[in-house]
Amino acid sequence: MLHLNRVRVGGLEAWVLLLSISLAGVLSGCMSTAQFQGVDTVPKGEIEYGVGASYVRYEVASLRAPDGLETRRYLVPSFFLRRGLFKGVEFHVSGSLTAWFSHGMKFQLLGGREKNGLALSLGWDFHHYYTFTPEGYSSPATTTSHTDLVAPVYLGYRFDPDTALYVTPKYVLRSRLQDFVGITHAAGATAGAEFGHDKRFFVEGGLLRDWSLKSYIPNFGVGMSF
Numbered sequence: 001m002l003h004l005n006r007v008r009v010g011g012l013e014a015w016v017l018l019l020s021i022s023l024a025g026v027l028s029g030c031m032s033t034a035q036f037q038g039v040d041t042v043p044k045g046e047i048e049y050g051v052g053a054s055y056v057r058y059e060v061a062s063l064r065a066p067d068g069l070e071t072r073r074y075l076v077p078s079f080f081l082r083r084g085l086f087k088g089v090e091f092h093v094s095g096s097l098t099a100w101f102s103h104g105m106k107f108q109l110l111g112g113r114e115k116n117g118l119a120l121s122l123g124w125d126f127h128h129y130y131t132f133t134p135e136g137y138s139s140p141a142t143t144t145s146h147t148d149l150v151a152p153v154y155l156g157y158r159f160d161p162d163t164a165l166y167v168t169p170k171y172v173l174r175s176r177l178q179d180f181v182g183i184t185h186a187a188g189a190t191a192g193a194e195f196g197h198d199k200r201f202f203v204e205g206g207l208l209r210d211w212s213l214k215s216y217i218p219n220f221g222v223g224m225s226f
Helices: 009-027
Strands: 047-061 067-086 087-098 099-111 115-133 142-160 163-175 181-196 201-211 213-224
Touching: 009 067, 047 115, 047 201, 163 201, 181 213
Parallel strands: none
Antiparallel strands: 047 067, 047 213, 067 087, 087 099, 099 115, 115 142, 142 163, 163 181, 181 201, 201 213
């Protein structure tokens, strides 16, 4: 198996990388619900970066659809970067230059990358994205700014340093800013598997229930970290 050493950088260099990704995210409208991370946090002082791709399906309000909802399907490329701040504490950012941007924290309460058995972490994430609805789907055409506050609970089991399974139940508080502020709610979970040590591969799927539209948002993705 090919092994690549995890990148180790000083504090200044790591924060420059995080800031660069954050600024890129500002330039980036379809939101991916893929997480491409298991339960364990990145070790203190190390960074982990990677790429992934996910399929996601949304149902959106549309004047063109007989029932008022239209299904849209997307293949969303993603990047992510995670940095260990302290033992059991990490900061992470992810996004796509054409779609969305996310940042958050994770705190490990049980387990670790070198500990077999059950693992538990808590965290939060903020997702930022814009959607554009052309005239005909809505009247008139609209551009909407969205911010989601996500509260995940990371649960998992590590079989050995190279193999782990995880499931992440999550609640999502969704806000949108158009000519008014709207608040909606969603809930669901992501389940997946990770393989490898220094270089890791993720396979995962997830499902969210959007309570405002009474619709489901499925997501399937693969990713790799270095």
